Amino acid sequence: MPKVTSLEEIPENRKRRHVVFADAPTVELSLEVACAAGLLPGRTVSRAAVRKAQKEDALRRAEEDALALLRRKDRSEAELRRALASAGHGAEVVEAILKKCRGWGYLDDRRLAERLVSDGIELKHLGPARIKRQLRERGLDPALGESVRKQVAGEEPSLVERAVAALASKRKSYARLEPEVARRRMIAFLERRGFEFDTIRKALKRVGQDMG
Numbered sequence: 001m002p003k004v005t006s007l008e009e010i011p012e013n014r015k016r017r018h019v020v021f022a023d024a025p026t027v028e029l030s031l032e033v034a035c036a037a038g039l040l041p042g043r044t045v046s047r048a049a050v051r052k053a054q055k056e057d058a059l060r061r062a063e064e065d066a067l068a069l070l071r072r073k074d075r076s077e078a079e080l081r082r083a084l085a086s087a088g089h090g091a092e093v094v095e096a097i098l099k100k101c102r103g104w105g106y107l108d109d110r111r112l113a114e115r116l117v118s119d120g121i122e123l124k125h126l127g128p129a130r131i132k133r134q135l136r137e138r139g140l141d142p143a144l145g146e147s148v149r150k151q152v153a154g155e156e157p158s159l160v161e162r163a164v165a166a167l168a169s170k171r172k173s174y175a176r177l178e179p180e181v182a183r184r185r186m187i188a189f190l191e192r193r194g195f196e197f198d199t200i201r202k203a204l205k206r207v208g209q210d211m212g
Contacts, residue, residue, distance in 0.1 A: 024050070
């Protein structure tokens with residue numbers, strides 16, 4: 001069994017140590033994990049104990065990274081999984097941390113989808129296509145957004161009303177343009193917002209821009 005000869009401080013991270021063995025490769029661990037595992041100078045430990053300590057250390061590091069990421073903003077499971085993998089954490093460790101975060105309530109795809117759908121409808125006045133694209137970009141199933149749409153928005157406003165609301169902040173700038181130019185810009189704007197042509201046509205009629 002390997003014998004610990006020293007714990008060498010790592011200058012760039014004083015909470016971590018190089019655990020040096022007399023007859024085994026050096027490993028890097030947090031000081032807390034090393035002490036808890038009994039990896040102290042002069043101690044002889046089993047290789048299984050070293051592997052267990054390394055696994056615990058990997059889990060703790062991934063947990064710290066995950067919590068730091070989630071403190072910055074809400075993330076979907078897919079986003080957090082990609083971020084942790086990019087940081088060098090192994091797949092098994094990542095899945096274990098995702099499970100922990102779900103259990104703590106820090107990771108909830110349904111809740112995130114609810115907020116994105118709610119914001120898209122009530123604040124940004126987006127059309128269905130744009131909302132679905134945003135859900136996909138965040139690694140969320142668009143079907144999840146569809147299933148929560150009514151409970152989030154209550155009495156969901158019609159698509160035409162949402163398109164009209166989206167145009168409301170642009171009316172002054174469009175009023176200074178020639179009618180045909182304004183019409184084209186309104187169409188392009190609503191298309192970018194994710195509305196389909198029939199909805200756009202009805203919305204423009206509603207605001208007095210008959211498409212003919």
